[in-house]
Amino acid sequence: MAIYKLQVNGKTLQADVEADTPLLWVLRDHLGLVGTKYGCGIAQCGACTVHVNGSATRSCVYPVSAIGNSQVITIEGLSEKGDHPLQKAWDEIDVAQCGYCQAGQIMTAAALLKQNPKPSMDEIEVTMNGNICRCGAYHRIREAVKLASTKI
Amino acid sequence: MKSTTTNSRRDFLKMSAITGGGLVLGFNWFSAEASAPVVFSSVVAGDINFNSYLSIATDGAITIMSPNPELGQNIITSFPMVVAEELEADWKMVKILQANLDNKFDRQLTGGSGAVPHSWKLLRNAGATAKFMLIEAAAQKWAVPASECTAANSFVNHSRSGKKLGFGELAEAASKIPVPATVKLKDRKDFKLIGKSSIRNVENLKIVTGKPLFGLDFYRDGMVFAMIQRPEQFGMKLKSFDGSIAKSMPGIIDVVSFKNNVAVVGKSTWQVLKARKMLKIEYEKEFALESTEDHDKLFLNLMDNGQATVRRKDGDVDAAFKNAAKVIKGEYQCPFISHSPMEPMNFFAHVRPDGVELVGPTQTPGRARAEISKLLTIPEDKITVQITRLGGGFGRRLYNDFALEAAELSSIIKAPVKLIWTKEDDMTAGTYRPAVRYRFEAALDASGNLTGYKLRGVGINSGNPTRENNFPSGAVENLLIDSVEHKSPITTGAWRAPITNFLAFAEQAFVDEVAQAAGKDPVQFRLDLLAKAKKSPVGDIRYDISRMEGVIKMVAEKSGWGKKKDVSQGFSVYFSHASYVAQVADVVMRAGLPVVKKIYAVSDCGQVVSLNGASHQVMGGIVDGLGHAMYSKLSFRDGAADQNNYNTYRLIRMKEIPEIETHFVDNGIDPTGLGEPALPPTGGAVANAIFKATGKRVRNQPFIEEDVFKTIS
Numbered sequence: 001m002a003i004y005k006l007q008v009n010g011k012t013l014q015a016d017v018e019a020d021t022p023l024l025w026v027l028r029d030h031l032g033l034v035g036t037k038y039g040c041g042i043a044q045c046g047a048c049t050v051h052v053n054g055s056a057t058r059s060c061v062y063p064v065s066a067i068g069n070s071q072v073i074t075i076e077g078l079s080e081k082g083d084h085p086l087q088k089a090w091d092e093i094d095v096a097q098c099g100y101c102q103a104g105q106i107m108t109a110a111a112l113l114k115q116n117p118k119p120s121m122d123e124i125e126v127t128m129n130g131n132i133c134r135c136g137a138y139h140r141i142r143e144a145v146k147l148a149s150t151k152i
Numbered sequence: 153m154k155s156t157t158t159n160s161r162r163d164f165l166k167m168s169a170i171t172g173g174g175l176v177l178g179f180n181w182f183s184a185e186a187s188a189p190v191v192f193s194s195v196v197a198g199d200i201n202f203n204s205y206l207s208i209a210t211d212g213a214i215t216i217m218s219p220n221p222e223l224g225q226n227i228i229t230s231f232p233m234v235v236a237e238e239l240e241a242d243w244k245m246v247k248i249l250q251a252n253l254d255n256k257f258d259r260q261l262t263g264g265s266g267a268v269p270h271s272w273k274l275l276r277n278a279g280a281t282a283k284f285m286l287i288e289a290a291a292q293k294w295a296v297p298a299s300e301c302t303a304a305n306s307f308v309n310h311s312r313s314g315k316k317l318g319f320g321e322l323a324e325a326a327s328k329i330p331v332p333a334t335v336k337l338k339d340r341k342d343f344k345l346i347g348k349s350s351i352r353n354v355e356n357l358k359i360v361t362g363k364p365l366f367g368l369d370f371y372r373d374g375m376v377f378a379m380i381q382r383p384e385q386f387g388m389k390l391k392s393f394d395g396s397i398a399k400s401m402p403g404i405i406d407v408v409s410f411k412n413n414v415a416v417v418g419k420s421t422w423q424v425l426k427a428r429k430m431l432k433i434e435y436e437k438e439f440a441l442e443s444t445e446d447h448d449k450l451f452l453n454l455m456d457n458g459q460a461t462v463r464r465k466d467g468d469v470d471a472a473f474k475n476a477a478k479v480i481k482g483e484y485q486c487p488f489i490s491h492s493p494m495e496p497m498n499f500f501a502h503v504r505p506d507g508v509e510l511v512g513p514t515q516t517p518g519r520a521r522a523e524i525s526k527l528l529t530i531p532e533d534k535i536t537v538q539i540t541r542l543g544g545g546f547g548r549r550l551y552n553d554f555a556l557e558a559a560e561l562s563s564i565i566k567a568p569v570k571l572i573w574t575k576e577d578d579m580t581a582g583t584y585r586p587a588v589r590y591r592f593e594a595a596l597d598a599s600g601n602l603t604g605y606k607l608r609g610v611g612i613n614s615g616n617p618t619r620e621n622n623f624p625s626g627a628v629e630n631l632l633i634d635s636v637e638h639k640s641p642i643t644t645g646a647w648r649a650p651i652t653n654f655l656a657f658a659e660q661a662f663v664d665e666v667a668q669a670a671g672k673d674p675v676q677f678r679l680d681l682l683a684k685a686k687k688s689p690v691g692d693i694r695y696d697i698s699r700m701e702g703v704i705k706m707v708a709e710k711s712g713w714g715k716k717k718d719v720s721q722g723f724s725v726y727f728s729h730a731s732y733v734a735q736v737a738d739v740v741m742r743a744g745l746p747v748v749k750k751i752y753a754v755s756d757c758g759q760v761v762s763l764n765g766a767s768h769q770v771m772g773g774i775v776d777g778l779g780h781a782m783y784s785k786l787s788f789r790d791g792a793a794d795q796n797n798y799n800t801y802r803l804i805r806m807k808e809i810p811e812i813e814t815h816f817v818d819n820g821i822d823p824t825g826l827g828e829p830a831l832p833p834t835g836g837a838v839a840n841a842i843f844k845a846t847g848k849r850v851r852n853q854p855f856i857e858e859d860v861f862k863t864i865s
Binding site: 030047087098101126132135 | 543776805806809
């Protein structure tokens with residue numbers, strides 16, 4: 001066990017955990033940030049996606065010891081009032097069914113739009129293909145990313 | 153519009169009191185007997201005689217409780233919409249609460265696509281009764297006839313005098329108006345919310361900002377975390393275990409065993425997960441360790457030699473086949489599949505000397521309470537269940553094995569515990585869609601008329617794998633439907649659209665084969681059969697022929713059936729959960745392989761409540777149906793599943809979805825099911841389109857393993 005100081009959503013937070021603890025479980029069990037979801041634990045579904053220094057990262061396989069001073073952004077820190085263009089588009093298009101995967105979908109899309117603010121539908125699909133939505137809300141996810149890209 | 157979660161009835165009462173008296177209308181959402189709601193003030197709102205509540209505070213805030221578990225069907229939005237419609241409420245002022253398990257509610261569960269059909273009239277009555285009383289109160293105040301007053305947008309208006317009062321201002325007086333025995337419901341042409349697409353999911357903001365909504369998000373001070381190692385092979389039982397290494401690991405509090413389980417209890421999820429890997433466990437054989445290879449042989453053997461249970465028999469099938477000009481046979485087989493919702497199973501339990509607290513995602517909270525009451529011999533009235541949002545269900549959360557495990561574990565370790573399953577646990581511990589094989593046989597006379605029809609289903613723990621009273625039953629004089637069951641240690645359960653999720657594909661693909669053999673257009677062939685059933689029905693018919701004809705004709709029109717040159721089209725129609733869905737799939741060839749380009753769906757589910765939500769359910773159902781037909785399978789070796797996570801168990805992804813166009817029949821019939829009925833027809837429409845495109849029939853799921861997807865031309 002060791003104390004790790006993490007830069008999460010613009011704040012310095014600390015957790016006393018083992019070095020191999022995935023960021024996912026540090027966020028959820030130790031920092032009370034439960035918006036980041038556990039889906040598969042093997043980086044296959046994308047439900048646990050967060051930003052590490054701006055890049056979409058699967059937090060379920062990212063050990064806390066590798067984070068250092070990297071800036072971590074979770075769904076809770078994507079915007080102050082839940083009004084990121086993607087969050088607004090998700091509401092406007094009414095994307096969610098069960099909603100469990102959506103934080104990961106939004107974080108994946110947010111990283112994409114940061115790098116490529118006007119992605120083509122094809123580019124959206126290539127990026128979002130890594131995130132599973134078991135309810136099959138893919139059409140609206142795609143549409144919401146496209147809509148958000150017109151507002152950025 | 154806001155939704156509120158994590159409330160108890162007490163909170164609700166407290167809130168009603170804070171908002172200042174007002175009208176609290178108790179009504180029975182579910183019981184058809186209780187047509188007359190009873191009014192009580194917020195002070196006595198806890199009276200146990202009442203089942204659910206619509207409240208109007210003096211500030212005009214309207215609160216509606218949503219009792220059913222929410223798993224993506226968006227019942228938390230559609231139920232309140234129905235109440236608000238009849239109430240003439242300003243939707244922006246409605247607050248919605250997810251209710252805990254409470255005896256006040258009837259059918260507080262999610263399953264069988266039954267919630268809206270079951271509650272439709274009661275929800276409408278609840279809203280209409282409150283509106284009646286608000287109008288009456290206003291009329292008395294103004295000393296005008298109630299018939300001259302109308303309600304709209306949370307106000308009562310008297311147009312002659314131009315007077316106007318808000319629901320909040322009227323609530324107190326309205327609560328003293330005698331409850332009418334009957335109320336007039338709105339004409340559907342006057343609906344402002346129902347059937348429109350403007351209303352969005354009331355929990356959107358919480359979902360997109362990552363608020364704690366789901367069972368796995370529930371944390372409580374002092375709670376411990378646990379995972380259970382279960383036998384990895386069906387048929388094995390626990391013999392002995394050594395948990396000493398696991399117990400010595402950091403953060404581990406205890407290792408305990410019950411039934412076939414070895415549970416690791418600790419201070420965090422990761423520590424428990426790591427320690428569980430260090431358990432040394434010996435299992436011993438209790439039942440046969442079955443493999444998919446065994447099942448494949450078993451299917452063939454039982455198909456010919458099994459002890460069959462007759463499900464339906466009309467006319468003389470033997471004679472029909474003896475006299476047939478042509479006999480067509482087709483066999484179809486599906487594997488086990490996992491529900492694998494995104495949120496793995498989990499549950500919180502705190503068994504105390506004075507009662508049990510349960511929190512978590514279940515489709516059947518009442519059943520969880522009853523089973524835990526029996527398990528721990530604690531009376532049901534000492535057990536509370538808080539229903540969290542469910543990260544998907546698909547039938548898996550109809551079963552409460554995980555809740556029982558949590559409760560039993562809490563009673564052993566005497567601590568509040570959150571039991572967590574990994575995705576691997578979820579995929580390997582059973583309750584699968586059963587593996588089934590069907591044999592269809594059809595007899596045609598010299599003119600291509602269907603004179604005989606036989607279906608035998610062989611299932612592994614499938615129960616009755618047929619739906620013997622569905623189409624084409626009723627349209628064929630000589631018909632025999634029977635089934636054979638193999639009992640296996642591999643556990644099965646209801647999977648979204650149970651049985652029909654595969655039967656519909658097999659049947660609709662076979663009907664296509666028969667149409668082809670008869671030299672008829674597949675759509676016209678079905679319409680001819682339905683016309684025959686209408687004119688001279690054979691035996692019991694449980695489906696509405698006109699509604700089925702309706703969706704068939706509409707999808708043919710919408711899809712341009714028979715008129716398209718650039719795509720190969722396949723057709724399918726199915727009746728389930730009292731609704732009718734017809735689909736046409738457009739398939740094109742790319743690099744020698746069939747690709748589903750578009751699916752048209754026409755649904756007759758009666759009155760649509762939320763057009764936005766309904767369309768989403770249909771699209772999701774189609775993606776689900778297509779994905780599992782195309783890609784998903786669980787195979788077994790010596791009782792153990794070969795696939796245990798999303799890297800080996802394939803689910804459909806964004807790049808694999810076709811375009812989908814949805815339409816609804818607007819016939820004014822009261823609502824019938826929708827969460828499931830769009831799924832069953834998809835596999836058949838796609839398989840029939842693949843045949844059109846390639847000349848080859850896919851007969852087994854997953855389609856991706858069929859020859860047509862392996863051959864590069």
